[in-house]
Amino acid sequence: MTEPLKRTIAGYTLHRTLGRGNTSLVWLATDQGGREVALKLPHEETLRVQEAAERFGNEVRLTLQFRHPHVVQGYAGTAFGPGAFLAIRYYPDGALNEQLARLPGRTLPPGAAIRLLADVASALTYLHHLGAVHQDLKTHNIYVDETGRAALGDLGNTYFVAQGGQISGSPYYMAPEIYHGESSSAASDVYSLGILMYELLSGERPYQGNTYEELMVAHMTRFPPPLSHLNPAVSRAVSRLAEQALAKRPGERPRADAIRRALLSDLGETPQDEVYEDPEATPPTQDVARAPLVGRHGPVQPRSAAPQPEAKPEQSRGGGWNPFKRRK
Numbered sequence: 001m002t003e004p005l006k007r008t009i010a011g012y013t014l015h016r017t018l019g020r021g022n023t024s025l026v027w028l029a030t031d032q033g034g035r036e037v038a039l040k041l042p043h044e045e046t047l048r049v050q051e052a053a054e055r056f057g058n059e060v061r062l063t064l065q066f067r068h069p070h071v072v073q074g075y076a077g078t079a080f081g082p083g084a085f086l087a088i089r090y091y092p093d094g095a096l097n098e099q100l101a102r103l104p105g106r107t108l109p110p111g112a113a114i115r116l117l118a119d120v121a122s123a124l125t126y127l128h129h130l131g132a133v134h135q136d137l138k139t140h141n142i143y144v145d146e147t148g149r150a151a152l153g154d155l156g157n158t159y160f161v162a163q164g165g166q167i168s169g170s171p172y173y174m175a176p177e178i179y180h181g182e183s184s185s186a187a188s189d190v191y192s193l194g195i196l197m198y199e200l201l202s203g204e205r206p207y208q209g210n211t212y213e214e215l216m217v218a219h220m221t222r223f224p225p226p227l228s229h230l231n232p233a234v235s236r237a238v239s240r241l242a243e244q245a246l247a248k249r250p251g252e253r254p255r256a257d258a259i260r261r262a263l264l265s266d267l268g269e270t271p272q273d274e275v276y277e278d279p280e281a282t283p284p285t286q287d288v289a290r291a292p293l294v295g296r297h298g299p300v301q302p303r304s305a306a307p308q309p310e311a312k313p314e315q316s317r318g319g320g321w322n323p324f325k326r327r328k
């Protein structure tokens with residue numbers, strides 16, 4: 001395969017592509033200090049289509065704003081325009097879905113899985129503390145370092161609840177209320193975390209379907225067997241929490257922090273309260289701090305009564321059913 005044409009971003013040397021997503025092409029690059037980074041460059045089409053450009057700009061702004069050990073660290077970026085880019089921490093093993101695909105049976109040892117889940121629950125606890133929702137929790141958006149610690153990335157669909165935002169999600173992970181057309185919330189992120197708990201601890205996502213409708217029916221009407229039945233190594237406490245995270249009603253789900261604490265206890269640790277650095281205290285690099293408030297960070301937009309159903313348009317376009325693909 002021939003390498004795509006290298007764009008020039010001042011201050012970076014581009015080496016090879018790491019991967020291609022719907023929004024951007026990701027390069028392994030080195031910055032002026034010789035540090036390896038993953039450099040996300042939006043596709044030309046992303047820059048041409050307003051909604052896609054805003055989503056990339058959103059990812060740049062929030063990645064540089066948020067500071068948490070389990071949120072992928074942003075180093076520098078430009079949110080909008082032909083020079084748009086985002087430099088983030090480089091993970092040599094790629095995204096978790098790619099790592100899992102290389103493992104026999106796609107499963108991690110239970111202790112390693114619990115550790116990753118505790119890290120992701122910690123990242124969600126932080127986002128929810130800030131009043132934000134991630135909306136697209138899935139293995140594709142989790143990165144694991146060489147010490148086995150996880151960070152949540154891809155904040156393109158993340159928004160502050162008080163400011164409103166477009167509802168999004170990936171069908172395998174989407175909560176029943178999102179299928180109903182309701183708003184996403186901290187509780188819908190917790191539901192996605194429940195799916196991830198099943199996926200990492202049993203080796204299978206709990207709900208399957210060959211079409212959007214089949215998957216929707218599964219999420220709305222079915223209940224998976226207890227996780228501890230699927231994998232006897234899983235404690236009853238963790239198994240119970242995973243079931244509660246998949247409660248059909250958002251109000252019946254535990255908070256991400258309760259899941260974080262239970263997972264850490266399961267690892268034999270004493271969970272501490274999370275202490276946060278003020279995300280506004282450290283100004284982000286380059287121009288993003290002063291970028292105009294546009295898109296989903298503009299003035300509060302009243303939500304439409306019926307948010308657009310996610311992912312369904314992908315299917316109706318006839319472009320092949322992809323239960324991982326969120327709405328573009």
Ligand SMILES: Nc1ncnc2c1ncn2[C@@H]1O[C@H](COP(=O)(O)OP(=O)(O)OP(=O)(O)O)[C@@H](O)[C@H]1O
Binds near residue numbers: 024091094
């Ligand atoms: N920080 C990173 N370190 C290593 N590889 C990365 C990193 N970020 C992205 N990649 C690689 O690039 C691929 C595409 O990244 P990503 O999915 O974030 O693209 P995107 O276009 O921004 O997202 P989306 O498809 O959700 O719009 C990933 O699947 C992964 O292989």
